[in-house]
Amino acid sequence: MFNGIITPMVTPLQSDNLSLDIANTNKLINHIISGGVHGLFILGTTGEATSLSYKTRIQLINEACNIVNNRIPVFVGISDTTIEESVHLAEIAKEAGAKAVVAAPPFYYGLGQIELYKYYCRLADQLPLPLFLYNMPSHTKINIEIDTVLKLAQHDNIIGLKDSSANIVYYQKLCYLLKNIDNFSLLVGPEEVTSQTVIMGGHGGVNGGSNMFPKLYVQLYKATLARDFERVHELQSLVMEVSTKIYNLGSFGSSYLKGMKAGLFTLNLIEHNIAPPFDCFDEKEMTAIATNIKALKSKIDSALS
Amino acid sequence: MFNGIITPMVTPLQSDNLSLDIANTNKLINHIISGGVHGLFILGTTGEATSLSYKTRIQLINEACNIVNNRIPVFVGISDTTIEESVHLAEIAKEAGAKAVVAAPPFYYGLGQIELYKYYCRLADQLPLPLFLYNMPSHTKINIEIDTVLKLAQHDNIIGLKDSSANIVYYQKLCYLLKNIDNFSLLVGPEEVTSQTVIMGGHGGVNGGSNMFPKLYVQLYKATLARDFERVHELQSLVMEVSTKIYNLGSFGSSYLKGMKAGLFTLNLIEHNIAPPFDCFDEKEMTAIATNIKALKSKIDSALS
Amino acid sequence: MFNGIITPMVTPLQSDNLSLDIANTNKLINHIISGGVHGLFILGTTGEATSLSYKTRIQLINEACNIVNNRIPVFVGISDTTIEESVHLAEIAKEAGAKAVVAAPPFYYGLGQIELYKYYCRLADQLPLPLFLYNMPSHTKINIEIDTVLKLAQHDNIIGLKDSSANIVYYQKLCYLLKNIDNFSLLVGPEEVTSQTVIMGGHGGVNGGSNMFPKLYVQLYKATLARDFERVHELQSLVMEVSTKIYNLGSFGSSYLKGMKAGLFTLNLIEHNIAPPFDCFDEKEMTAIATNIKALKSKIDSALS
């Protein structure tokens, strides 16, 4: 049963925007772990998994597991449209020492809920590691409906759900309906609401911002568990500042990813490279991010000291 | 500044499914007020406003304000595609003694955010009562984006937002960005999450279930304000039981409204009539609702006694 | 059985953007009829029906029928969220001498297909005039699915469908599946494709551009019936020029309506007023429209002479 703050790691890339930057992968992972997070999730949406070649994905699995070296559990994204490729990635993850895999619904064809249920059963049956469902309707075009989650939660090899729908009624109903099911973790995607969902009965959050400021999200989680609402309020304000000042520039849905990579570059944790179909922010946006992140870092350091 | 639990009242109809049932309107309003709610919202989505003739809408405004007789504030829905009709309803509401009006975006044509902003300004300029914005993208096809809300919150005659999007990141950002703006109320639509949004800094909820069980929602709100999380947990479970056992039958999006009216009929508060384009639940669904509501009523009475 | 080109008339408004401009209504109707169109459709989407007060809608029905004076059939839009208001408008239309009414699905609540089917039956049962279904999913959020159309086509008082979905597979299937049903007219919404759909077996089109250039659309229709493809090609190019040079300015979905009203103003057929939630084009866009429309008028006059 997984609880706490899990970092959906960005993938540090070289200047060809394709190849893994191993040195910075090492630096970033150690930075994240030093902040006390409870798990590392590689090859998720924040990790640009679907934009990376299989060769790079496999390399990242091996390098990351090696660097982490069992200090914290590693989760590996295997979302794909091809079941064979998902299973293959899971086998590599297993061998490298990862603890679980994470799969969004196949995202090319439109599916019905029954088709989705059967697909997940078939996938989970074949996987050598336990599976987290990953609800991401804005990207996959399908919501894993509540009844489907409830049925899949009965599968021995399905151990949780990461919900990135931002639909709070959906999440609240799942907390309520799954409360008597042991060994099923409910993790929330949007980092802005981890605290609230933990109060609801959720088990933690997958917080992109913890690539940059891992301690902030861990401390917010701990303050929430302790019901220290003054501290929650103080830290939540900083989380909202990250959200509104780093992720909201630019004109497209990609502003989150571009802002995150620009922020990590400013913090000297990665090079400023991003895989197609995206391009990095240009100079004007970069300047804004740099200004914002420096001010934020100083505030956050001061709040956490 | 409005806080607390506001009941979006269902509209009791006669057996022609068109005409106002005044006797039950009286009975229902007194039932709701006896539960201690902080406001009454007539002619909203739960009130089937857009399905009622203007004659019936006007009659309801007058009767409801008369029955309430200033015991609690009355809010009147004026959502329409025609600005003149919205203004006309607001004038009647003002004369009848209502405290504010509530308007969703015009819902036939697709609008851009700038068009929406101008529309709301033009509407608010003409209204004789303060205006609540009503974000309901599933019905209106448009989300009132955060930047638009922030700009509209500067208008003297716009005093709040009811958000029924169920998007928690949107709500959390609004709580954060509006926290220094006085006299702007943030109310949440889905009743399943009032407690969590109040912890975030929201000001209350528009809770359909308080037509049936007003005390339950009021007590949950009060327990939340008191940070009595044991009590919150106990009452939230009952709220979730209402949500999953009364609103989730039937095959369509209309299950919420049909379940609510069936529940109120079982509780002997209204006749079992609904306006086109809907029909009441049939006997099979009705039997399930009746069974569920009786069990629920007994649990809720016991928890609140 | 209706065939041919029907003009979805814009509503000429006074400078308050609310009141009917009767003088220009007279001028516009006579202009349209002089072009040889086969019917006049008032209070449709192009007619801003949902933005007009009921008083104005009723006034337009009476004035338009009076001006037309049975020279061509008049169709009246009764789309509404309230069945009583739809029926009331139909009664006025009947008395004024209109030949049929047109109703899109109720557009506030989301409906299931069975709910939609029942709604249309209930509506058609009550109407004093025959009914055209109006498929407009971009505005109503619901597609009238093929099976639903086939069932509704059995209703004695439902005589046709106007399809504005732009989905050609849908239209082609309807042409095929309805080909043996007498007395059911299939009319297409987007004016860019009337010719193609008539070749498919459709019965005509509801062509917004025929407010400006009625002869152009009528001649294209006649050339299509005559299978004079050289002429079709020549006239279709002009139709496409109207589409790309008049309807595509501005940033929003409203560019069609705004461009049409700006074009009609340039042609001296109406004043430049539009009902909320929209505003007229500003000067820059207006100048572009004026230039384009003058060049177009000269080309069209020359092609039709």
Add this chain to the structure above:
Amino acid sequence: MFNGIITPMVTPLQSDNLSLDIANTNKLINHIISGGVHGLFILGTTGEATSLSYKTRIQLINEACNIVNNRIPVFVGISDTTIEESVHLAEIAKEAGAKAVVAAPPFYYGLGQIELYKYYCRLADQLPLPLFLYNMPSHTKINIEIDTVLKLAQHDNIIGLKDSSANIVYYQKLCYLLKNIDNFSLLVGPEEVTSQTVIMGGHGGVNGGSNMFPKLYVQLYKATLARDFERVHELQSLVMEVSTKIYNLGSFGSSYLKGMKAGLFTLNLIEHNIAPPFDCFDEKEMTAIATNIKALKSKIDSALS
């Protein structure tokens, strides 16, 4: 410049639902070519490309090009979320003797039009074969807007567009706006409307049904070019019968693909296997397909004899 009927080939699979069935690939390709089609498109949506492992995709490219042996041009789908994998597939296609490649927009992340434009330029720059754009918004979540197509049509290595949006106004505008651009082919996806779009100025269609009945679609295309509308009408009716009796069973969007594979199995052209996330039709649906396809085959044989 490509014209005519192109078959988007289904991928014959072995009973593991994963591996290529080479014997039936050979049989199917020869069947298709014998019908006179003008091109073969492998690894498209109908070909389940995104459900197949890269190993299987590469095997199919090599086998298909070898079997076709330059009798007709082969087009290879390279749609992917990873640009490197797309380029790699294109290199294999080039070496195998394919004539062009086809790519839908990357389909995981949501993109803006500018991002999409840049992506296609970057892809086309790297490809060793000319590129067809593939508009498939229902699957990719993004429409390649008209302005984006016009800009991309300037790229030397982009030679056409396959449009599967079913939006006829979009297609009509493209025909009109691209009419003076040489060497750019406009092909339509839905087979129900190839004839109409060719009359509009389109260059042909990608017709799934030509896996089963290649001659039917070729003859319809030729009758359209000859403006033999009596023959067009006769053959179009048969095309519509395929569409409504083979592709419309079952409850999901997958009914097209499942119906096609069931039909081909009945015609003894492939085994009845389909890749996850789908399952084949069950016995009840299979029986219906078998009955329908036999009746259809007899009608089609008779019409073409």
